[in-house]
Amino acid sequence: MSNRNRETLSGAEIVVRLLERQGIRALAGIPGGAILPIYDALSQSTQIHHVLARHEQGGGFMAQGMARATGLPAVCMASSGPGATNLLTAIADAKLDSIPLVAITGQVPRSLIGTDAFQEVDTYGLSIPVTKHNFLVDSAESLLEIIPRAFRIAASGRPGPVLVDIPKDVQNQRVEVDEWPAPGRAVEPPPADPTLVEQAAAMINEAARPILYLGGGVVHSGAAPAAVELAEKASLPTVMTLMALGAMPVDHPLSLGMLGMHGARCTNLALDECDLLIAVGARFDDRATGKVAGFCPQARIVHIDIDPSELDKIKAAHVGIAGDVLTVLEKLLPAVDRRSRATWLSRVGHLKASHPLRMPGIDDPRTPYGLIRAVADCLDDQATIATDVGQHQMWVAQAYPLRRPRQWLTSGGLGTMGFGVPAAIGAALAEPERTVVCFTGDGSILMNVQELVTAAEEDVNVKIVLMNNASLGLVLQQQTLFYGERIYASQFKGMPDFVRVAEGFGIAALDLDRETDPLSALSAALTARGPMLIHASIAISEQVLPMVPPGAANKEMIGG
């Protein structure tokens, strides 16, 4: 991949050329003084479509939407100072959910760094704890090494965000380039220890009541089909974390759906009885495990993860395998016996029948579960489902029939309200042939509502389903259940007219409350192309159940 034509280029032009060579065709950002040279170079690119976000956090989440939908690193840009600080939430969100992101920020010229110059902030220092790695670039020449390396780091091993901070004078510095580096690609991880894989297989073969526990790493590593194959071969009832939803179709006979705080009773009860937990690309997050001492108390643990620091972090594994999940599963599959496990599957079947997820109102589109089911009935598995954060997110996680890896885009680790709309825009830009539905709430949508105009401008095929209960519903639910019903600061007194808000931003809107036949109105809205907001009021009394009280063991669920 070398090009012997010697050229004299600015740092900014080098950045743009390297992004083009990397295969970037769309990126999101907002220009400002310290990144103007890069924007000037970007204006000359015929390959890269720049999406002008209206807030840097929105731009960061658009890039996340692209990365989550495709699995490839995506790019966002911001200027120095507030541009960079506004990006930080989207970067931190990518860190916690292991999303490959390359954030490029402008910085004041090197001669002004450390002088409290206009729009100067220590972007490098601020981004250390929320990035996988970061760079402060000190010469245009070094961009030739740093930009491909940023992509390599973002995509390799456990994916994550990388920030590249480029001072303005470095962007303007002109250097001779006579050879271009290869684009940065994911590096093959070191192979897993074959003895450990054998031990894991033996433990699975010996287990009477095993459960397969899938996490987001299964999606990241493209291992969903292998995980399903393992479950089927060894007859393993399977639970998924919030991040893994879609890895196994939720209506697969072995699927127990989502575990943890808002999992079905049968799911958490089955975990309580298992004698072997096979954790694959999962990190024993507290929302999944509940009180750790009470999580799978009888189980031995096989833990497979690409990140060695996840092994033994929360729960000690009897066999901990550091390695790429797909590669390890492919090694594990032939060593695992085909088993029917009739007794255990019958016990799990009994739990499912006696403690299923209860979805009251599933047939009434004016209830949360009913609305989600009605939306799902209008779409096929090719649709992408994004959410914001809160009650609506948990209802969708429980009730939407997710069947495809990367079908599901949600902010899991950081739980960032405001994620949904821009992430859905990014997903729609990356995969324009799909319908992207964003379920949101009246609290969440306002946290990045400005991106509605970006959706209008880009004419993306995003359908925003706004479940409006005029409150911060999950806060209100916790105050109701755990704070003596002292409802405080969780009910909105002022409520925007969301239909007019959407129309004001240039987006068509539908108010399901006013429709006499909501199902046919919904169907028409979801099959039309282009952005649309679908507003639906829901009762403030609706709760997400069951619920494990924070700090309690999973078997101590309330409701449901």
Added chain:
Amino acid sequence: MNALTRNEREAVARTVLELAVNNHPGVMSHVVGLFSRRAYNVEGILVMPVGDGATSRIWLQVNEDERLDQMVKQIEKLEDVLTVRRHGAEHEVFVRLEEFFR
């Protein structure tokens, strides 16, 4: 620094970590940040470049703690950290320095 008396400090089990790192301005922040954001005190730090200066060696003196295994794994994940070795408290690197801290 913590508020232990000298006698108490000596009673706490210590570990010495030896890190080989790329020598550039951000590397200390990356390493020390892992400890500070977990409220895990670093008792002693010593850094000098090695050889031609492309890499440095960082010596860290830390208290033994149930989090230490996780800390070492986190350090190993840093891009600019090349290797991490663990030594016992008897390692002489900090002992020899004691005369500068009297």
